[in-house]
Amino acid sequence: MLPNNKNLSRYHSYLLKLPIFQGLNEGQLKALFGTMQVKQHYKGEMVTFNAAKHSKLYINFDGLFKLTKINECGDEIVLRIVDKKSIVSPMHFSKFYNITADFIRNTTLFYFPEEAIKKMMKDNHQFSLNIIQYLSENAQALMLSVEVLQLKAAKEKVGWYLVHAKINNSFKLPYPKSLIAAYLGMKPESFSRALNALKKDGITLENKKILLDNGDELCGYCDPVTGADCPSFKTDRCLHD
Amino acid sequence: MLPNNKNLSRYHSYLLKLPIFQGLNEGQLKALFGTMQVKQHYKGEMVTFNAAKHSKLYINFDGLFKLTKINECGDEIVLRIVDKKSIVSPMHFSKFYNITADFIRNTTLFYFPEEAIKKMMKDNHQFSLNIIQYLSENAQALMLSVEVLQLKAAKEKVGWYLVHAKINNSFKLPYPKSLIAAYLGMKPESFSRALNALKKDGITLENKKILLDNGDELCGYCDPVTGADCPSFKTDRCLHD
DNA sequence: CTCTTGACTTGACCTAGATCAAAACTTGTA
DNA sequence: TACAAGTTTTGATCTAGGTCAAGTCAAGAG
Numbered sequence: 001m002l003p004n005n006k007n008l009s010r011y012h013s014y015l016l017k018l019p020i021f022q023g024l025n026e027g028q029l030k031a032l033f034g035t036m037q038v039k040q041h042y043k044g045e046m047v048t049f050n051a052a053k054h055s056k057l058y059i060n061f062d063g064l065f066k067l068t069k070i071n072e073c074g075d076e077i078v079l080r081i082v083d084k085k086s087i088v089s090p091m092h093f094s095k096f097y098n099i100t101a102d103f104i105r106n107t108t109l110f111y112f113p114e115e116a117i118k119k120m121m122k123d124n125h126q127f128s129l130n131i132i133q134y135l136s137e138n139a140q141a142l143m144l145s146v147e148v149l150q151l152k153a154a155k156e157k158v159g160w161y162l163v164h165a166k167i168n169n170s171f172k173l174p175y176p177k178s179l180i181a182a183y184l185g186m187k188p189e190s191f192s193r194a195l196n197a198l199k200k201d202g203i204t205l206e207n208k209k210i211l212l213d214n215g216d217e218l219c220g221y222c223d224p225v226t227g228a229d230c231p232s233f234k235t236d237r238c239l240h241d
Numbered sequence: 242m243l244p245n246n247k248n249l250s251r252y253h254s255y256l257l258k259l260p261i262f263q264g265l266n267e268g269q270l271k272a273l274f275g276t277m278q279v280k281q282h283y284k285g286e287m288v289t290f291n292a293a294k295h296s297k298l299y300i301n302f303d304g305l306f307k308l309t310k311i312n313e314c315g316d317e318i319v320l321r322i323v324d325k326k327s328i329v330s331p332m333h334f335s336k337f338y339n340i341t342a343d344f345i346r347n348t349t350l351f352y353f354p355e356e357a358i359k360k361m362m363k364d365n366h367q368f369s370l371n372i373i374q375y376l377s378e379n380a381q382a383l384m385l386s387v388e389v390l391q392l393k394a395a396k397e398k399v400g401w402y403l404v405h406a407k408i409n410n411s412f413k414l415p416y417p418k419s420l421i422a423a424y425l426g427m428k429p430e431s432f433s434r435a436l437n438a439l440k441k442d443g444i445t446l447e448n449k450k451i452l453l454d455n456g457d458e459l460c461g462y463c464d465p466v467t468g469a470d471c472p473s474f475k476t477d478r479c480l481h482d
Numbered sequence: 483c484t485c486t487t488g489a490c491t492t493g494a495c496c497t498a499g500a501t502c503a504a505a506a507c508t509t510g511t512a
Numbered sequence: 513t514a515c516a517a518g519t520t521t522t523g524a525t526c527t528a529g530g531t532c533a534a535g536t537c538a539a540g541a542g
Contacts, residue, residue: 071392079384092377096465096481099384121369128362128369135376136333142383143320143340150390150426151312154499177520185391190499192521207508224337240337395529418490431529433491448538 011036011110014061018085020134023126035116041065041107050098054090055114063107066179067099078183080141081175087134091117104179144225149185157184158194159221162203166210166218167230173208252277252302252351259300259326261375264367276357282306282348291339295331296355304348307420308340319424321382322416328375332358345420385466390426398425399435400462403444403451407459408471414449 012033015021021029041047041063049067060082067080067088079099082088088101091114121128148160161180165173173180181191195205202213212218219239222230232238253274256262262270282288282304290308301323308321308329320340323329329342332355362369389401402421406414414421422432436446443454453459460480463471473479 069388069392075392077387077391079387092373092380094378094381094466094469096469097381097384098465121373122366125363125366125369128366128373132333132362132369132373132376135373135380137335139333139376139380139383140335140338142380142387143338146318146320146383146387146390147310149387150318151310151316187500188520189501189522193499196521224339225335228335228337428530429490430492430531434529437491 011038011061015059015110018059018087020059020087020130021127022130024124024130028124029120032112032116032120035112037111037113039109039111041101041103041109043103043106045103047101047103048098049088049090049093049101051090051093051095056091056111057087057089057114057117059110060084060086060088061108061110063103063109064105064175065101065103065107066182068102068182069099076182077185078179079145081179081183083174089134092135104175140225144223147223154186154190154194155197156221157186158191159198159203159218160223160226162198162205162210163218163222164226167222167226171210173205173210252279255302256300256351259328261300261328261371262368263371265365265371269365270361273353273357273361276353278352278354280350280352282342282344282350284344284347286344288342288344289339290329290331290334290342292331292334292336297332297352298328298330298355298358300351301325301327301329302349302351304344304350305346305416306342306344306348307423309343309423310340317423318426319420320386322420322424324415330375333376345416381466385464388464395427395431395435396438397462398427399432400439400444400459401464401467403439403446404459404463405467407451408463408467412451414446414451 012026012029015033015036016026016029038061062084064084065082066078067082068076068078070076080086080088082101090099093099117131121131148157152160161184162173165171177191178188181188184191186194199205202217204211204213210218216237219237222239224240227233227238227240230238234240253267256274256277257267257270279302303325305325306323307319308323309317309319311317321327321329323342331340334340358372362372389398393401402425403414406412418432419429422429425432427435440446443458445452445454451459457478460478463480465481468474468479468481471479475481
């Protein structure tokens with residue numbers, strides 16, 4: 001489980017590119033990187049993160065998992081899909097909060113102990129700012145989720161997700177449909193039916209690739225936060241003011 | 242609108258008690274408090290907070306408002322009920338995110354400009370930690386909201402809210418029912434019907450006061466994060482492990 | 483103490499999306 | 513090149529909670 005020297009230098013150059021380490025140089029990060037641990041998780045594995053046992057900061061080096069909550073009936077809501085390079089920080093959760101990490105692919109996690117992160121924040125103001133940035137984005141993504149989950153009908157939810165995929169993953173659905181459905185708080189059947197409804201408006205999905213008859217069919221489903229990453233954001237081709 | 246000197250000293254002692262200023266002394270906070278502005282809002286008023294115009298940190302000194310999102314159909318979801326002493330920090334939102342503040346009572350807001358907050362964070366590590374604490378709690382409350390909104394049936398939602406009120410407001414519903422209904426993502430009618438269902442289990446609401454036949458009827462609706470503030474948390478009278 | 487206004491409740495009905503079951507694809511593996 | 517396992521789709525049916533409309537209740541104003 002311990003990384004060897006060759007891996008270590010590869011890992012470090014990977015870490016240096018992450019937003020959370022921006023504005024810091026390798027020298028400043030050396031001590032922190034020395035505390036890094038690596039853990040392998042396998043497809044199908046489930047881990048319940050709780051602040052007591054997992055008071056750390058995790059980085060998904062490679063793989064895919066979802067953070068979910070399940071109720072007594074077995075209904076599941078996906079709070080976050082954790083992709084490569086994403087961060088999960090149970091160290092920032094309340095002591096009594098816990099959430100299940102459900103590994104969809106084999107996943108390699110890097111993690112740093114809480115104390116090392118705290119020390120780095122204390123010694124380096126820029127790192128504190130990066131943590132604040134990460135937490136803010138997290139909170140904002142959650143606000144957007146609540147909005148999507150509560151205020152959009154099935155078709156709008158799927159449309160919204162497709163804009164997301166269009167802008168951030170160049171017209172490609174990055175995950176299985178059933179995962180996206182769970183993230184949107186709907187059943188795979190409803191997801192499928194929503195796709196049928198969108199097809200009638202010129203939005204087709206051909207094995208995970210989004211095809212548009214005209215090009216602007218998805219714009220009506222876009223929100224400004226997602227849209228900010230679109231090449232035509234706030235141009236005449238864009239619906240945002 | 243500018244606070245006079247007498248008010249100022251009253252305001253400052255109020256501020257010193259807030260969690261966000263803990264671990265700091267009045268001397269350290271002097272410069273920050275000097276940048277404070279006061280703004281009055283009136284019942285029924287609506288303000289759209291966006292990061293561009295409201296890149297500040299607000300404190301609700303006195304009053305009540307809700308942060309809501311509304312869709313084209315006029316459906317509303319309450320993302321947060323902002324009570325006295327609560328903080329809202331559009332300065333941490335994305336530049337393109339915006340949310341409506343809908344004032345339920347006349348409200349006096351204090352606010353600090355982004356630059357002053359940033360300077361305070363830079364000069365004072367404890368203040369950065371307090372901001373991180375605030376953002377973490379915010380994110381966690383949102384995760385809990387998603388869970389409640391998506392995984393609970395109407396009766397469980399109301400039961401959950403009542404435990405909340407029981408523990409944090411000593412058996413008293415702090416807000417109008419229709420506001421709580423909107424926060425729980427349901428209509429006032431459904432809220433009312435859910436209360437009827439709970440009444441059959443010995444949980445009665447008599448003008449905003451929660452009455453329990455036995456005393457433990459609500460425990461089944463409690464979650465560990467909320468429960469942590471309960472006097473009998475994790476005792477034999479508590480359902481949490 | 484009336485009246486008005488807004489908050490809450492009740493009942494009758496409707497609908498979006500869930501559920502269940504079966505069929506049709508996909509994908510990886512032998 | 514076919515088999516098994518998983519994923520997605522389709523169709524038929526059901527249901528929790530929404531909608532609408534008509535009360536009832538409560539509180540502040542005159």
